[in-house]
Amino acid sequence: MNMTGAQSMVRCLEEEDVSHIFGYPGATISPFYEALYHSESIQHILVRQEQSAAHMASGYARITGKAGVCVVTSGPGATNLITGIATAYMDSIPLVAITGQVQSYLLGRDIFQEVDITGAVSPFIKHTYLIKKAEDIPRIFKEAFHIATTGRPGPVLIDVPIDMQEAEIDFSYPEEVNIRGYKPTINGNLKQLKKVVKTIAAAERPLICVGGGAFCAKAQVQVRQLCE
Known part of the structure; x- marks a missing residue:
C-alpha cells in the first residue's frame, strides 16, 4: 500500500x-x-x-x-x-x-x-x-x-x-521482531537466587525494601507472597 x-x-x-x-x-x-x-x-x-x-x-x-x-x-x-x-x-x-x-x-x-x-x-x-x-x-x-x-x-x-x-x-508492517544482539531475558540468575534464599533463611528480622519497579513489573502478588 x-x-x-x-x-x-x-x-x-x-x-x-x-x-x-x-x-x-x-x-x-x-x-x-x-x-x-x-x-x-x-x-x-x-x-x-x-x-x-x-x-x-x-x-x-x-x-x-x-x-x-x-x-x-x-x-x-x-x-x-x-x-x-x-x-x-x-x-x-x-x-x-x-x-x-x-x-x-x-x-x-x-x-x-x-x-x-x-x-x-x-x-x-x-x-x-x-x-x-x-x-x-x-x-x-x-x-x-x-x-x-x-x-x-x-x-x-x-x-x-x-x-x-x-x-x-x-507500506507493510512487520509481524515479528528479530534484532541481532537484543534477546532480553527476565529469568533470574539461579546461582545468585540461591544465595539470596540462603541469606533470607538465616536472617532473624529480614527487611524487604520494595520500589516502584514491583508495580511496573506487575509483581505485587509475588512480592506479597514472598513477604508472607
Whole structure:
C-alpha cells in the first residue's frame, strides 16, 4: 500500500494499538501532524511545552502499563524532552519519543533548529534511531516499541527528518521482531537466587525494601507472597 512516510508513522502507531499521544507541533514534524488528523483511533493531547509531553507520556505508561508516546519538533522541541527521557530511563518506563528533524541532506550543517538529539540523549536512553530511508519506518517503529517494552523497559527515540516523512513508500508492517544482539531475558540468575534464599533463611528480622519497579513489573502478588 503506497503512502507517505508520515502516513506510515501514523499507521505504525495504530498497529501498536496506541490510543493517546502527547505532543506539540512544529515545522519539521508537520507532515506527521497532517497525517495524524485523519486517524480515527489516536487521540492527541496538546501540551503547552514539550517537556510536559515526555512527562505525561511517562505518567501514562506508569498507569496503563503500555508504552507512552510523545511527539515534538526538532531543535528546542527535541531538547525539551531530555529530562523526561532521562527520568523514564532511570525509572525503567517504556517510552517512545518521536522527534522531527531537518532534511536528511542538511544534517550536520548546523542549520536552523538542527540538534543532534540522538547524540544528546545517548547517555540515558535504551536505544535511538535516525531514519535515513523512509522504507525503514515500519521496521524501526516495530523495533522501537519492542525494545521499549521488553526486558528492562525504557525510552526509545526515533528521529525522523522531514523529507523522510514526505517520501512515498510501499507500506507493510512487520509481524515479528528479530534484532541481532537484543534477546532480553527476565529469568533470574539461579546461582545468585540461591544465595539470596540462603541469606533470607538465616536472617532473624529480614527487611524487604520494595520500589516502584514491583508495580511496573506487575509483581505485587509475588512480592506479597514472598513477604508472607
